[in-house]
Amino acid sequence: MRDLASLVAIPSIRNVESKSEKAPFGKDIRDAFDQFIEIATREGLHCEDFDGFALHAEYGNGEEIIGILGHLDIVPIFEDDEWHTDPFKLVEQDGHLYGRGVNDDKAPLIAALYALKILKEANVEFKRRVRLIVGGAEETTWECMDHYFAHNPQPLYSFSPDGDFPIVNGEKGIIYYKYTYNGKTDIDGIHNLLEIETKDEDGFVCDYAKVTFQSSNMDELRVLLKEFESIVIDGDKAIVIYTGLRALSRNPHRGVNALFKLGKDLNNLLELNTKGHYFRSLLNDHFLDDITGEKANLFDVDEVMGSTTLCLKNVDFSHDEIVIKFDFRYPKSSNKSQIKHTFKKIADENNLQLTITKELDVHYVDPESELIKSLQAAYKNVTGEEAELFSKGGASYARALKEGVVFGPTFDGDTPNTHKGNENIKLHTLFKAMEIYCEAIYILACK
Incomplete structure (x- = not known):
């Protein structure tokens, strides 16, 4: 001792x-x-x-x-x-x-x-x-x-x-990667997504997101947002906090992702600004409510090692760009080259820059x-x-x-x-x- x-x-x-x-x-x-x-x-x-x-x-x-x-x-x-x-x-x-x-x-x-x-x-x-x-x-x-x-x-x-x-x-196998979208935030909708801040950490399911909206119809925005933890309204701005359940990013099934809650609320906002609409579509098409990579065409399962996991860890949605970070893990039946090809395909189709920040083989x-x-x-x-x-x-x-x-x-x-x-x-x-x-x-x- x-x-x-x-x-x-x-x-x-x-x-x-x-x-x-x-x-x-x-x-x-x-x-x-x-x-x-x-x-x-x-x-x-x-x-x-x-x-x-x-x-x-x-x-x-x-x-x-x-x-x-x-x-x-x-x-x-x-x-x-x-x-x-x-x-x-x-x-x-x-x-x-x-x-x-x-x-x-x-x-x-x-x-x-x-x-x-x-x-x-x-x-x-x-x-x-x-x-x-x-x-x-x-x-x-x-x-x-x-x-x-x-x-x-x-x-x-x-x-x-x-x-x-x-x-x-x-x-x-482990691959940490991120997508970067370069584009300025516009205000051209009734409800405008201005900022998303999450914890600057690696290795965890996102359990906290601070989101800033600007709206010309704040009463409607307040009704349409349903998944948040708290909201503070100041004029035409709303600061909305989303919380989840903290878990290691290698075990996304053990956590609750705050960004998934945000994604569900964004789907209620039909009159969203262009950059907000882009982010919402990206989530819906490839990542929302998915912890195995199935939506992104990354899913695989091995009878010995189990299935792939995909964890959405962080989002930094600022005035000039969007940065989204992921933790992807795969069994020995998967093909790493094909995985990277799929990452790149999603990037190319959505005008994203792909960066692989860490990788370890099976x-x-x-x-x-x-x-x-x-x-x-x-x-x-x-x-x-x-x-x-x-x-x-x-x-x-x-x-x-x-x-x-x-x-x-x-x-x-x-x-x-x-x-x-x-x-x-x-x-x-x-x-x-x-x-x-x-x-x-x-x-x-x-x-």
């Missing part, structure tokens, strides 16, 4: 303003690295630091390497008012530990380190080396792993304690591999239950590996609030994960 508390206390959010030599992601992530090295060195693990991009802590013998990949960087505190504890203080309440990064990914890293410590102190013979590989930019650019594997070989087998149990052997590990069989055995030996395989839309360090999967720490029924207020991990989950990791390391590296 002391070791975990020391890591949670460090606000290891990327900050390029404080970067320096050996601290490419800023001082706080550097401090978290130093604290982890202090803990691992105290436990007799051999540590190497790779220019502040990544580090590893190693124990064991042999030429072959088993990798356990985690990260010490965290996401910012997006919503202060959602926390009932100090995000940077480890707090135990009702069988849970609270703090930013406690589930993603500091407690799982400590669990893996202590699992290795247990085997070390039991004097178990190691036939393979075990490396705890720790990155500093998992939540941002991933250049940590690029740098690390430019200086180190790929492990024979690896897992990342940065997701769910039993075993995530598939991760969908990752999938054969269910018959030695890695999978070993982790299934470890999980069953500890829990007594079969370790089922499944796929997710998330992005973990497993993607940086030739043979790697996500393995815990979250169990079905846990609510860790990853990237949200009140991030937590159950004490029972943490200790059970440590036990499973101990068994997994024993099977992979010692037996």
